[in-house]
Amino acid sequence: MRLVTPKGSPVDAFDVEYRHYLATANRNRFSHHVAQVCYYSLAVSVPIVLLLDHEQANVIGAVISAVTTLIVSLERHFKFKENWLIYFQIAEDLRREKSLYSAGAGDYKRTEDAQSRFVERVEQIKRADLRRLEALNSQGDDVSKQRASRS
Template sequence: MPPEDKTTAHSTPADDSNYPRLENQIAWYDAKSVTSQRRYFALKSLQIIIAAAIPVVSLIDPTKAVVPGALGALVLVLEGFQELGSYRQNWQKYRSSCEALRHEKYLYMAGSGPYTDADVEKRTRLLAERVEAMISEEHTNWVAQFKNNEGAAPQT
């Protein structure tokens, strides 16, 4: 990821308490996205490797079906953990939320989009409203996902 450009058309007001919240939320979503992505890739990689080993193990000693059977069961268990954790879905949702918040940050810093021609007070209020609306929408979607997957542990 390229480094962030710290030079902007509009500086962040020193008393703007919304900006640190925005930065914290971007960092949180970014970290959660990376964690979910790593877990997803780790579980899927193990599944692929183990699934590929099943026919090889079967050829080595066809009389011992217990080893390929155990490997098949392990693939199923790993898939279950991946599904319970919703790592792929969470990775994508967290990344999407992170990037939407970054987009909002850059619009705010540049004084463009909805922040064009707005005074400092209006820009600050508008930033708070828009960021909180994004976070609220993501939370609402998370609750709906949890309700649809009754019994699954919520991922925070």
């Protein structure tokens, strides 16, 4: 996504990108919290089910344990918490940069072409933070490759 649109200012395009990063952070935060609530609820229910005087209590406990394990595995695979924190950090870094630009503070008070500087800084922030995301999401691939090479 380009920061400058043909009809709008860089700040207009910036707002679209900022909302994207914030919405992605919020989706990941929500997914993380849902996974955690499900995990804890199911984990707590296993001992209770096993105490019941029911002939299928062991089977029900095993199924609940399997579902709990699946939820934990999916949460780790999709890295909801890590993605939430990184996307939120990107959004906060972008918001801070816009505040500096709007106020003419920081690097923007001593430059003749503040708009170009703003575009450059926003692109630098996005590149640096997206590299962190790529590194985080490739960690699982590296572990899988290492395990496969040992087999």
